Amino acid sequence: MATGAWLVRGNDGRLAAYALVEGGxxxxxxxxxxxxxWSGPTFFPAxxxxxxxxxxxxxxxxxxxxxxxxxxxGGAPKVDLVHAVQYQSGRPLGxxxxxxxxxxxxxxAVTLGVPTAAVDGQGTVHVFVSGGPGGVMMRRDTKRGAxxxxxxxxxxEIVGAPSATSNSxxxxxxxxxxxxxxxxxxxxxxxxxLRRAEDCTPAPAxxxxxxLEASPGVLTAYWTDQGGTGVYAHRPGEWAYPVGGAPGxxxxxxxxxxxxxxxxxxxxxxxxxxxxxxxxCGTGGEASGLWWTDTGVRCIGTPALALDGYGRVVMAAVQExxxxxxxxxxxxxxxxxxxxxxxxxx
Numbered sequence: 001m002a003t004g005a006w007l008v009r010g011n012d013g014r015l016a017a018y019a020l021v022e023g024g025x026x027x028x029x030x031x032x033x034x035x036x037x038w039s040g041p042t043f044f045p046a047x048x049x050x051x052x053x054x055x056x057x058x059x060x061x062x063x064x065x066x067x068x069x070x071x072x073x074g075g076a077p078k079v080d081l082v083h084a085v086q087y088q089s090g091r092p093l094g095x096x097x098x099x100x101x102x103x104x105x106x107x108x109a110v111t112l113g114v115p116t117a118a119v120d121g122q123g124t125v126h127v128f129v130s131g132g133p134g135g136v137m138m139r140r141d142t143k144r145g146a147x148x149x150x151x152x153x154x155x156x157e158i159v160g161a162p163s164a165t166s167n168s169x170x171x172x173x174x175x176x177x178x179x180x181x182x183x184x185x186x187x188x189x190x191x192x193x194l195r196r197a198e199d200c201t202p203a204p205a206x207x208x209x210x211x212l213e214a215s216p217g218v219l220t221a222y223w224t225d226q227g228g229t230g231v232y233a234h235r236p237g238e239w240a241y242p243v244g245g246a247p248g249x250x251x252x253x254x255x256x257x258x259x260x261x262x263x264x265x266x267x268x269x270x271x272x273x274x275x276x277x278x279x280x281c282g283t284g285g286e287a288s289g290l291w292w293t294d295t296g297v298r299c300i301g302t303p304a305l306a307l308d309g310y311g312r313v314v315m316a317a318v319q320e321x322x323x324x325x326x327x328x329x330x331x332x333x334x335x336x337x338x339x340x341x342x343x344x345x346x
Contacts (some may be wrong), residue, residue: 010089013309033309057119108132121170160207
């Protein structure tokens with residue numbers, strides 16, 4: 001399956017869903033804005049992909065970042081990251097290009113983790129990955145189409161994949177789960193180096209961190225407590241507070257949407273019983289907890305949340321048989337979701 005924002009709205013308003021499949025990536029696209037009908041799957045070959053992450057910038061270009069394991073080449077394991085871009089909804093995916101591996105030692109290179117990415121306000125792609133001796137490594141492209149060298153953001157040992165995003169000011173932030181705290185880096189101006197910010201506690205479960213912008217330029221961090229007590233939320237300068245939920249492994253999908261005219265925050269995750277859960281609260285009101293609903297749909301990995309071209313909430317999940325099901329906000333009061341539709345499998 002894919003990670004990151006794997007259900008995204010393109011520049012023409014249509015939604016697309018992406019999934020890691022054997023030998024590459026599959027994509028489904030709405031046939032019209034807000035339609036219940038989807039085309040696909042369209043298959044994009046990419047041999048050796050073990051993981052794929054989806055990221056999107058303000059220009060709505062879709063960036064796919066993959067971890068590729070090509071076995072052994074000349075006796076040495078060949079593991080690297082690859083990147084491809086889709087510029088328009090429903091159009092072909094661009095060529096996969098290697099970003100290399102930040103670790104030169106053979107023993108470290110094979111421990112390369114799952115990549116994540118964020119696109120800043122200038123359209124610059126920032127790629128983050130952990131592995132090897134620990135810490136977070138970053139590589140970003142340039143306006144000239146080249147890529148800068150890998151940089152070590154340092155920090156302690158990372159457990160699970162980092163998470164990254166950019167805020168409405170176009171500044172990139174990244175979260176990395178550590179053994180004792182959730183580590184955070186942020187930019188203070190466009191194009192600047194990322195600087196270490198205040199750590200968040202309690203300690204997170206591996207790979208569980210996620211972001212959402214709750215007010216202009218201010219990102220709220222969400223993560224699963226390592227101790228199993230549920231989800232925590234934190235904004236810079238405030239205490240972390242519990243928001244409920246019953247998460248299993250994996251991260252959280254996040255979304256802001258208008259519900260009955262109110263600005264609301266939504267989170268979704270795979271629960272500890274294997275079904276998809278969704279929670280909602282007024283944006284900025286996490287301290288009072290979220291109202292959680294179990295959809296009853298069994299899933300693998302993290303569900304996805306997005307707004308369709310009409311501003312309606314859409315939730316997607318990957319079922320245990322690897323099929324993708326989608327539910328859309330109905331016309332009834334509150335956050336009511338329609339019956340689940342299964343995307344075509346051929």
